[in-house]
Amino acid sequence: QIVLTQSPAIMSASLGEEITLTCSASSSVSYMHWYQQKSGTSPKLLIYSTSNLASGVPSRFSGSGSGTFYSLTISSVEAEDAADYYCHQWSSYPWTFGGGTKLEIK
Amino acid sequence: QVQLQQPGAELVKPGASVKMSCKASGYTFTSYWINWVKQRPGQGLEWIGDIYPGRGITNYNEKFKSKATLTLDTSSSTAYMQLSSLTSEDSAVYYCSTMRFAYWGQGTLVTVSA
Numbered sequence: 001q002i003v004l005t006q007s008p009a010i011m012s013a014s015l016g017e018e019i020t021l022t023c024s025a026s027s028s029v030s031y032m033h034w035y036q037q038k039s040g041t042s043p044k045l046l047i048y049s050t051s052n053l054a055s056g057v058p059s060r061f062s063g064s065g066s067g068t069f070y071s072l073t074i075s076s077v078e079a080e081d082a083a084d085y086y087c088h089q090w091s092s093y094p095w096t097f098g099g100g101t102k103l104e105i106k
Numbered sequence: 107q108v109q110l111q112q113p114g115a116e117l118v119k120p121g122a123s124v125k126m127s128c129k130a131s132g133y134t135f136t137s138y139w140i141n142w143v144k145q146r147p148g149q150g151l152e153w154i155g156d157i158y159p160g161r162g163i164t165n166y167n168e169k170f171k172s173k174a175t176l177t178l179d180t181s182s183s184t185a186y187m188q189l190s191s192l193t194s195e196d197s198a199v200y201y202c203s204t205m206r207f208a209y210w211g212q213g214t215l216v217t218v219s220a
Binding site for chain 1: 141143150151152153156165166167168169201203206208210211212213
């Protein structure tokens with residue numbers, strides 16, 4: 001199965017800061033998808049097919065990458081962005097998720 | 107609007123089984139795969155398997171092949187997941203998701219306890 005490794009595991013950011021979360025795949029995938037999960041809630045699709053913003057997602061979120069390396073960037077962190085972020089591939093069964101990055105706001 | 111309704115919680119005894127539901131509405135049930143995802147407390151997401159309501163096709167994560175069984179009731183637009191021989195390792199929130207993970211249910215918290 002394709003293993004997705006996210007880094008860092010925990011990130012602390014200041015309001016207004018630009019941050020980048022990364023996701024490395026053990027084998028090449030066609031696309032990467034990203035989810036945001038706030039405490040006690042279901043995951044929410046943020047980015048699909050590497051770089052497409054899901055409906056209602058603020059434009060400060062963006063995604064990029066190809067092959068085995070993908071990233072999620074928040075251009076200007078806001079307080080409401082505090083959450084866990086997961087990358088996800090469904091290019092090859094079994095579908096797999098990264099271990100997650102916890103974003104804390106300073 | 108697309109909705110996936112899941113019961114909030116199930117309390118089950120060790121060794122028993124549990125069957126949880128995921129009732130879909132707001133879209134054509136038979137057109138999209140339903141996925142099931144496990145999340146243990148404080149942990150990440152694990153894909154269990156998926157089922158295609160249009161044809162009843164299933165795919166399972168090898169890890170869950172002897173644990174989970176996915177079924178459907180297309181007449182009520184409901185997907186089910188049965189978990190068997192429950193242990194404390196099965197205590198988790200279980201989500202259903204559809205339309206390529208764009209929509210998620212609220213999750214069912216399964217607690218395995220005597």
